[in-house]
Amino acid sequence: MDLGLRGRAAFVAASSKGMGRATAECFAAEGADVGMCARGADELEQAAAAVRAHGVRVVARPADLSDGAQIEPMLTEVAGELGRLDALVVNAGGPPPGFFRDLDDAGWQRAHDLTLMSAVRLVRAALPWLERSDAPSVLFISSFSIRQPIGNLLLSNAVRMSVLGLAKSLATELAPVRVNTLIPGMVRTGRAIALAQSRLREGQTVDEVMAEHARQVIPLARYGEPEEFARVAAFVSSPAAAYVTGAAIPVDGGIIQAP
Template structure:
């Protein structure tokens, strides 16, 4: 499906790996000019080279820390300088530590809020005027299904990411009608991090093979498998497009039916 995105410009935060990179890839393959971002210069350069192999739009990298306001502003400025516009802002961030509630410190909570919530606030502040220009654009936040189905060991993710959903819902009214804002809620996606954790578990003797790891992780999935990063990325690209022009203020699960929640 041609999403009609060719020639648009997008910023994707925390996108040198993982689901942010998957979103950037799907956009770039649709002809979007994309600025990706990461803290590690070498990994960022590798990601740019990798994405360019399949991109029909341009891909450039901007090193920076989404926890630093000036770096986020520079990321938006790079997009406008390179491509003359900003049509889509996709926010992503790494996951906070896996801990139970009584194991977390005040510093853990403040760090998680800064990484997951304030990084989005900073990006929207920097990009809002550009997003509103030239007919409007979109904001898509990549969060987690933990906001719907929390785990006792993921209290930081489940609690703090809820603020991103609340922010997105508020933005869907504040920035409308020029800009639409939505959230995607991934779960059970086979990212590089999942592969690394699985391979480490095999090395420790917890599983006989990586296939056994995948089978265990997918045991509760109605589809019988984990999702692939591009399946999340394609949903992000769709939400950025005019094909999704009446989807605004929504939090959309991308998890293969694993969730048992009705809503």
């Protein structure tokens, strides 16, 4: 199937590692130019070089998405250099683990800025470009915490619900811009490995912790690979998914128990 991405341009936020990077590579493999950002300049440049190797134009700029002042200038510069924007993938690092009694107002505010306000600001900055496209798409990368709370990830459980509400509202308000959400389950990225490390028992390796956990809770009995997530992200963002909007789609190996 031709996704119809060749000659288009996509911006993937938080894309030096993990699902963001894999998604950027997938767009490039389909022939789309790609905009990228992350905080760490060196890793971002390495990732940009790998994406560029697919023979497309790549514009990458370091930016901290939790800092409201950095988003609009960064995205405007990237889209300006690419000359167009057809797809925006909203992504950021996840909020830190923690339980209710550990969290003060500053922690809640940081999660709000990182997860909700980065999404608001990315869409606001991208909109003037998306409105010039004949196949505009916004895709939010969320978490299975929006379907079932995750034990030690209270901030993710709470704040991501507001992004889901934002996405669903925008699907109506911004149409014909298509607005969708992807719900990753457990995907083998640096973040997933770090979370598994926090559950290590004596004598266990991280791989053993992840394999045991996967057998217990994931019907497909393994973590997903970033590329498996990325292929769905590129498809949902592409003209091939032209009638899909307002959807929240799991890519989760079956971990979500709700129907």
